[in-house]
Amino acid sequence: MTTVNDLIDLFESEATRERPAEETPDVGIIMGSDSDLDVMAGSEDGRPGAYDALTDLGFAELTDYDDPPRERFTFETWVVSAHRTPELMYAYALTAADRGLEVIVAGAGGKSADLPNMTASIAYPLPVIGVPVQEKSVDSVIGMPLGAPITAVDAGKSYNAALSAVQILARQHDELRERLVDLHDARRQDVADVSWSLHELGTPDFASRR
Numbered sequence: 362m363t364t365v366n367d368l369i370d371l372f373e374s375e376a377t378r379e380r381p382a383e384e385t386p387d388v389g390i391i392m393g394s395d396s397d398l399d400v401m402a403g404s405e406d407g408r409p410g411a412y413d414a415l416t417d418l419g420f421a422e423l424t425d426y427d428d429p430p431r432e433r434f435t436f437e438t439w440v441v442s443a444h445r446t447p448e449l450m451y452a453y454a455l456t457a458a459d460r461g462l463e464v465i466v467a468g469a470g471g472k473s474a475d476l477p478n479m480t481a482s483i484a485y486p487l488p489v490i491g492v493p494v495q496e497k498s499v500d501s502v503i504g505m506p507l508g509a510p511i512t513a514v515d516a517g518k519s520y521n522a523a524l525s526a527v528q529i530l531a532r533q534h535d536e537l538r539e540r541l542v543d544l545h546d547a548r549r550q551d552v553a554d555v556s557w558s559l560h561e562l563g564t565p566d567f568a569s570r571r
């Protein structure tokens with residue numbers, strides 16, 4: 362059984378390793394509970410999430426620090442509860458930069474959604490993008506005091522949070538900038554395709570095919 366202390370030890374020992382950037386996760390996705398997963402990762406029958414955005418952009422999920430994926434850009438995913446495991450949240454955020462992370466996407470739900478904002482305070486100056494998992498979590502995530510910054514997206518929009526994370530990385534990596542532009546071009550083409558199809562088929566025929 363892996364304990365909370367084991368996880369803390371893992372983060373702390375990883376922080377002391379001198380792994381090359383190609384082998385460490387670039388983006389960290391953390392959530393307060395696995396019940397947040399459908400929002401944070403995306404689900405087949407729901408809105409796409411951070412997992413979908415990152416894999417759309419060619420990132421691979423790193424699940425073993427000793428056996429990283431071949432892809433140059435990777436992310437990791439963890440459950441870190443601010444209230445049930447504050448010491449884990451502290452260790453995760455404090456070691457994040459030394460473990461090679463460039464940006465963290467943190468999501469939590471409920472009215473006391475403290476994981477994103479506390480992670481931002483501890484990991485500072487590493488950027489943290491907060492995701493309110495529910496509408497009622499918005500104030501908690503964005504309500505940081507002056508001098509304690511967090512960037513946040515609208516409720517449930519972890520997909521956008523991941524895009525923002527890649528925008529940050531793209532300042533250093535032209536390859537990622539190109540992938541972001543390609544993704545946006547595909548979105549533009551979708552509009553052209555659907556617009557032409559609606560026009561050409563006419564409304565009743567188009568609607569019946571949806």
Ligand code: RP5
Nearest residue numbers: 393394442443444469470471
């Ligand atoms: C759920 O519990 C929320 O979605 C939240 O992300 C999660 C973890 O909350 P704490 O354990 O930090 O209180 O209600």
